[in-house]
Amino acid sequence: MISFSSVCKRYPGGQEALRDISFSVEQGEFAFVAGHSGAGKSTLLKLIPAIERPTSGTVLVGGQNVAALRRTALPYLRRNLGLVFQDQKLLYDRTVYDNVMLPLAFSDHAPKEAARRARAALDKVGLLARERANPIQLSGGEQQRLAIARAVVNRPAVLIADEPTANLDAESASGILAIFTAFHQVGVTLLIATHDEAMIGRFARRVVRLAGGKLAAS
Amino acid sequence: MRAWLRQHRQALALALRKIAAQRSAALLNALVIGVALALPAGGYALLANLVAVAERIAYEPQLSLYLRPQAPRAEALALGARLKSDRRVREARFVPREAALAKLRATESLAEVLAALGENPLPDAYVIHAGGSDPGALNALAAELRALPGVAHVQVDSGWARRFAALAAVARIGIGLLATLLAVGLIAVTFNTIRLQILTQRAEIEVSRLIGATDAFIRRPLYYLGIVQGLAGGILALAILWGCLEALDVGVRALAATYGSEFGLSYLRPADALAVVSFSSLLGWLGAYLSVSKYLREIDLK
Numbered sequence: 001m002i003s004f005s006s007v008c009k010r011y012p013g014g015q016e017a018l019r020d021i022s023f024s025v026e027q028g029e030f031a032f033v034a035g036h037s038g039a040g041k042s043t044l045l046k047l048i049p050a051i052e053r054p055t056s057g058t059v060l061v062g063g064q065n066v067a068a069l070r071r072t073a074l075p076y077l078r079r080n081l082g083l084v085f086q087d088q089k090l091l092y093d094r095t096v097y098d099n100v101m102l103p104l105a106f107s108d109h110a111p112k113e114a115a116r117r118a119r120a121a122l123d124k125v126g127l128l129a130r131e132r133a134n135p136i137q138l139s140g141g142e143q144q145r146l147a148i149a150r151a152v153v154n155r156p157a158v159l160i161a162d163e164p165t166a167n168l169d170a171e172s173a174s175g176i177l178a179i180f181t182a183f184h185q186v187g188v189t190l191l192i193a194t195h196d197e198a199m200i201g202r203f204a205r206r207v208v209r210l211a212g213g214k215l216a217a218s
Numbered sequence: 219m220r221a222w223l224r225q226h227r228q229a230l231a232l233a234l235r236k237i238a239a240q241r242s243a244a245l246l247n248a249l250v251i252g253v254a255l256a257l258p259a260g261g262y263a264l265l266a267n268l269v270a271v272a273e274r275i276a277y278e279p280q281l282s283l284y285l286r287p288q289a290p291r292a293e294a295l296a297l298g299a300r301l302k303s304d305r306r307v308r309e310a311r312f313v314p315r316e317a318a319l320a321k322l323r324a325t326e327s328l329a330e331v332l333a334a335l336g337e338n339p340l341p342d343a344y345v346i347h348a349g350g351s352d353p354g355a356l357n358a359l360a361a362e363l364r365a366l367p368g369v370a371h372v373q374v375d376s377g378w379a380r381r382f383a384a385l386a387a388v389a390r391i392g393i394g395l396l397a398t399l400l401a402v403g404l405i406a407v408t409f410n411t412i413r414l415q416i417l418t419q420r421a422e423i424e425v426s427r428l429i430g431a432t433d434a435f436i437r438r439p440l441y442y443l444g445i446v447q448g449l450a451g452g453i454l455a456l457a458i459l460w461g462c463l464e465a466l467d468v469g470v471r472a473l474a475a476t477y478g479s480e481f482g483l484s485y486l487r488p489a490d491a492l493a494v495v496s497f498s499s500l501l502g503w504l505g506a507y508l509s510v511s512k513y514l515r516e517i518d519l520k
Contacts, residue, residue, distance in 0.1 A: 049428070051428065072432075072433070075427075075430045075431060075432045075433075075435075076430070077430075078428065078429055078430035079429075079430035083428065083429060085428070089421070089424070089425045089428065091421055091422055091425065093421075093422075102422075102425065102426065102429070103429050103430060105228065105431075105435075106426065106430065106431040106432065106435040107430065108221050108224070108225070150429070151429075154430075
């Protein structure tokens with residue numbers, strides 16, 4: 001499903017974020033990307049939706065080399081990926097419901113179908129009762145769940161989350177992981193970056209471990 | 219096709235919602251555009267009225283034809299018959315030299331001079347009204363008449379008409395220049411509005427990009443925003459112009475009445491009004507296009 005081969009990423013200025021990374025994640029797999037802050041986890045995740053492009057090497061998503069995709073093709077790649085950003089990127093000028101509606105606006109659904117999907121996504125993360133609230137009124141855990149709802153509303157085959165449990169208390173964090181587990185059970189491929197070793201320990205899942213931009217274990 | 223229509227309806231609805239959210243700012247923008255457009259449109263309307271008046275009251279091209287002095291009266295009358303049979307001549311009025319002299323004698327200061335001459339120095343003459351008002355045809359007719367036997371001199375009295383036409387052309391150029399300058403200003407106004415809109419929506423644009431919005435999806439509502447603003451400005455311009463012409467019309471009618479005329483100002487023709495509205499919408503789109511192209515690329519580079 002997702003395959004990295006000999007991927008290097010050097011940022012302008014010379015900082016080398018990733019060095020010679022090769023691994024692949026099969027369809028339906030649930031994998032953690034682990035490592036300390038600055039190990040290159042975020043960079044690695046950003047290469048998949050082509051938010052960043054590798055300096056060398058190839059990144060295949062569903063057999064397609066995303067590093068070589070033209071700019072105009074990117075939206076169609078990203079629609080098939082559910083992305084949960086480290087800083088969530090919620091929009092605070094609109095309701096919870098409208099935040100979830102955002103990806104549906106440009107994926108061309110009939111209005112009724114869009115509304116149905118948005119409510120289904122909110123229901124899955126337990127926020128249906130808060131649909132009229134503004135994201136600013138939500139707790140940290142609820143905001144994270146909203147970010148997940150927005151990522152899955154288009155029913156992507158792959159869900160990619162960058163530090164989804166950072167800054168959350170243990171209870172909220174396990175709530176988030178329960179949601180991810182539920183998606184995994186219906187066949188969604190998951191790739192979750194975290195520095196929380198305790199959490200990784202609790203789940204017996206595959207771990208892609210980065211250290212200093214290099215692959216330490218996979 | 220249905221998806222395409224839906225996308226556009228959606229973008230328009232989005233733009234209208236943004237406008238509704240910032241009603242006062244949108245109204246001010248439309249007002250700026252309206253006032254600016256009302257100026258050249260008003261100039262055009264007044265000029266059109268003026269040209270109409272000029273054509274109605276004055277533009278009777280006239281030729282004065284003088285025969286040789288002392289030419290026999292029979293020759294003059296034969297020439298008259300010849301003129302009347304010419305289709306290009308609508309009316310040829312004979313002015314016998316005696317009548318011309320009598321008219322001059324009526325002028326006090328000239329009476330003594332004429333008495334001193336003893337003999338009538340004036341020739342017989344014809345005042346000719348041509349059918350058309352085309353200066354070229356008029357000059358051709360004059361040249362032809364000059365070649366007739368017994369004709370001493372033919373004068374074309376189209377100087378006034380030519381001067382007026384030239385003046386109207388100058389006014390038209392002036393209005394065109396004014397319109398061009400203001401059009402540039404309007405593009406700048408829309409450019410800035412859309413720039414502010416992009417800055418306000420920055421977070422939304424960034425997120426949308428990241429989760430799969432196409433450029434077209436992001437650009438479309440902004441284009442509609444520019445078009446709607448231009449359209450509103452154009453409609454306001456027509457309203458302002460209408461109000462001003464109505465106000466002026468009261469005075470103009472009073473003035474015309476003193477000349478025994480029922481003349482009043484007329485509004486822009488429907489085609490011209492439509493042109494004003496389309497033009498302002500086009501300017502709105504253009505301003506939005508330039509702004510979107512510049513600032514979305516800037517967001518892209520970040």
